[in-house]
Amino acid sequence: MxxxxxxxxxxxxxxxxxxxxxxxxxxxxxxxxxxxxxxxxxxxxxxxTPAFICDEVHKSLSEGKTFYSFGAGLTELRQEIATYHAKTYGHHIPLNRIAVTSSGTNAVHLALMSILDEGDEVIAVTPIWKNLIGITELAGGRIIDVPMEQSDGKWHLDLEKFFAKVTPHTKAMMIVSPNNPTGWVMSGEDIKTVLEFARARDIWIIADEVYGRTMHDVSKAPSFLDYAEDDDLLYVVNSFSKTWAMTGWRLGWLIGPRDSEDKIRDVILYENMGPPTFTQHAGIVALRHGExxxxxxxxxxxxxxxxxxxxxxxxxxxxxxxxxxxxxxxxxxxxxxxxxxxxxxxxxxxxxxxxxxxxxxxxxxxxxxxxxxxxxxxxxxxxxxxxxxxx
Ligand SMILES: Cc1ncc(COP(=O)(O)O)c(C=O)c1O
CATH class of the missing domain: 3.90.1150.10 (Aspartate Aminotransferase, domain 1)
Structure with missing residues (x-):
């Protein structure tokens, strides 16, 4: 019974x-x-997903690449992510700042689990993809929203209003650029201003850049990594989902500050030990041949x-x-x-x-x-x- x-x-x-x-x-x-x-x-x-990426999964499986991944992801994939950033953006990111994640969503979760204490506030530019609010709440944080405004045929973020939301409880600022749902893109000048503001106050920045390569007329959007120092309290979230039509794969990456490696590695270890080994191998070819x-x-x-x-x-x-x-x-x-x-x-x-x-x-x-x-x-x-x- x-x-x-x-x-x-x-x-x-x-x-x-x-x-x-x-x-x-x-x-x-x-x-x-x-x-x-x-x-x-x-x-x-x-x-x-294009065939050359799927083929790599078949090849990896047939070669027996079916064992546990390791720590912050396969070294070969982390190396390829570093190469991709160097080639695409001119960033030089050491491997210890790069973690392979089980999607962009998971990268945000890992980042927040490494910094949020119960009741911490996260200031977020809205409109924003709902899951980012949910992930923050699940990690114990509270979203303080700052709505953008639509006028003169453009979306505008008033940085004064954004900064005015800071309180002693503010732990992080969350910015999605290019933005889902508006397609708004934060300018390099504004990125610099936000970085300087946050740096002076020891506030984290969570920059979700999963749409960074979806610019219609140019190759890439400005990135926080274009301007950041390697010890800035900055997490940059990225994903294979949108750029290479890999939404069902659940594969992404996270770039953090110099000393974040062991924290992120621990969260990965106690959460799911990272994405499947064979999909990580496919990630390498996506980065290498996906343009x-x-x-x-x-x-x-x-x-x-x-x-x-x-x-x-x-x-x-x-x-x-x-x-x-x-x-x-x-x-x-x-x-x-x-x-x-x-x-x-x-x-x-x-x-x-x-x-x-x-x-x-x-x-x-x-x-x-x-x-x-x-x-x-x-x-x-x-x-x-x-x-x-x-x-
Ligand atoms: C802003 C933003 N970040 C992250 C994601 C999720 O990416 P992933 O599929 O890698 O979890 C999405 C998906 O729509 C998104 O819009």
């Missing part, structure tokens, strides 16, 4: 009582459960962005900033007050799943996010279906 025992206390961690709800994940599931619904709600495209595939994706994203802009321009009550990076259209709908209800209606009435703006920050409940990394055919069909709903 099953036990009917009722707990007289809450047996789970208290953070689950205070964590903000993730309504967008629920809507994503709802959209996926509806036959025929087109999902442009998640941050991934329709291109599979042509990235270019193919960028051409697709650029053309698709034009399709979206042209389609949404037909509606006076919709405004969209043309972003210089990433593959999202984050658009404002005048008069809208509940993006969650609207996203659900779009699934039910026209069979298109988009992400509700309110999931990226409470100020953005009159926005929707559309991921345009799909094939042009699927995207065109979705835009066609959306027309009557926006009329």
């Amino acid at each position: 099953k036990s009917q025992k009722k707990h007289t206390y809450n047996p789970y961690r208290s953070c689950f009582q205070t964590m903000s709800a993730n309504g967008a994940a629920e809507l994503l599931r709802y959209g996926k459960s509806k036959a025929g619904c087109i999902s442009l709600a998640q941050g991934e495209g329709s291109l599979p 042509d595939f990235l270019q193919t994706q960028k051409t697709l994203w650029k053309g698709n962005q034009e399709l979206v802009i042209e389609s949404l321009a037909a509606f006076d009550h919709i405004s969209l900033v043309k972003s210089p990076a990433a593959f999202y259209a984050f658009f404002k709908i005048d008069g809208e007050t509940d993006s969650f209800a609207l996203a659900r209606r779009l699934i039910d009435e026209v069979g298109v799943s988009l992400a509700p703006g309110g999931a990226f920050g409470k100020e953005f409940n009159n926005y929707l996010r559309l991921c345009f990394a799909a094939s042009p055919e699927v995207l065109s069909e979705a835009l066609h279906r959306l027309k009557p709903a926006f009329r």
